[in-house]
Amino acid sequence: MPTYAVRAPLARWLQLEAERAHTDLGRYRLLDVGCGQKPYLPFFEAYVSEYVGLDFAEGPHADVVGPIEGLPFPDASFDVVLCTQVLEHAHDPVQAVRELYRVTRPGGHVLLSTHGVMVYHPNPVDYWRWTHEGLDHLFRGVGDWASVTVTAGSGTTACVAMLVAIYLDHTLRRARLRFLRRPLIGSLNRVAAALDGSHGLLREPRAGTIAANYNVVAVRAP
Numbered sequence: 001m002p003t004y005a006v007r008a009p010l011a012r013w014l015q016l017e018a019e020r021a022h023t024d025l026g027r028y029r030l031l032d033v034g035c036g037q038k039p040y041l042p043f044f045e046a047y048v049s050e051y052v053g054l055d056f057a058e059g060p061h062a063d064v065v066g067p068i069e070g071l072p073f074p075d076a077s078f079d080v081v082l083c084t085q086v087l088e089h090a091h092d093p094v095q096a097v098r099e100l101y102r103v104t105r106p107g108g109h110v111l112l113s114t115h116g117v118m119v120y121h122p123n124p125v126d127y128w129r130w131t132h133e134g135l136d137h138l139f140r141g142v143g144d145w146a147s148v149t150v151t152a153g154s155g156t157t158a159c160v161a162m163l164v165a166i167y168l169d170h171t172l173r174r175a176r177l178r179f180l181r182r183p184l185i186g187s188l189n190r191v192a193a194a195l196d197g198s199h200g201l202l203r204e205p206r207a208g209t210i211a212a213n214y215n216v217v218a219v220r221a222p
Contacts, residue, residue: 002169004189005162005212009153010084010113013215015043021080021109022047028079031103033068034086037061044082052078068096076105087114088128094142101143101220110218116152116211117159119166132205132214139218146221153213155196155203161188162212 001007021028027049032038035053038061044051054071055062066072068083069092081104090096100110114135120126130138132150139148165185172181196202205211 001189002165002185003162003212004165004185005154005158005192006085006115006118010213010215011040011043013113013151013153014040014082014084014111017109017111017217018044018047021111025079025108028108029077030080030082031071031073031078033071033081033083033100034089035061035063040082040084044080048080067091069099071099071103073103075102076108077103079105079108081108081110083110083112085113085115087112087130088118089123089125090127091125093128093138097138098142101145101218104220106220107146107222108220110216110220112216112218113153113213114216116214117163118212119163130214132211135214135216139216143218144221146219147217148219149217151215152203152205152209152211153215154193154211155199156209156211157192157195157199157202158189159210159212161192164188 027047029050030044030048032053035055038053041051052063053061054064054066056067058065064072068086068090081100083100087093087096104110114130116130132152135150136148139145165188169181169185172178
């Protein structure tokens with residue numbers, strides 16, 4: 001998988017946060033902003049009383065249609081608000097996070113992920129890339145949070161490997177060498193993960209590093 005550096009750590013993080021939210025909140029009502037096909041529902045379904053999917057356009061999995069900058073729900077409607085890989089497409093990220101805060105009840109959790117480094121992917125638009133400090137600044141500027149924690153999904157080597165894998169995948173497809181994609185990209189991902197795992201300087205955000213994705217856990221103040 002060319003985007004393994006984003007997808008695998010994101011799945012692990014969401015599984016942990018789904019369980020942690022249950023420990024903190026009991027059974028919870030969840031809003032999935034930008035739900036798409038609800039790929040992460042299996043991580044949450046054992047813990048939720050209701051799972052509401054919102055997307056910007058009608059689709060078979062969207063329960064509600066609306067923009068992230070104007071969520072069509074009353075204040076404090078949800079215990080957990082999930083927003084994966086949407087912020088980079090938002091017209092107004094400040095208003096988007098303000099809306100995530102507004103619909104989260106006091107004590108509730110916002111779980112958001114977005115790209116640090118990624119190829120341009122207009123779907124339908126692609127506006128933003130982030131650093132860990134930028135996301136922390138964005139969240140703290142729009143709400144009264146008990147805590148905001150921003151972590152890198154994976155390290156620098158995994159991010160570089162992801163970019164190489166994306167273009168290697170494209171090249172092998174065009175060269176009709178698709179049978180090489182899985183072994184080559186799989187090996188690249190394994191080597192990158194091993195290097196990041198053995199070198200803390202590559203794993204954590206600091207001057208000179210890059211990250212494919214960032215994960216934000218923001219807990220609204222009671």
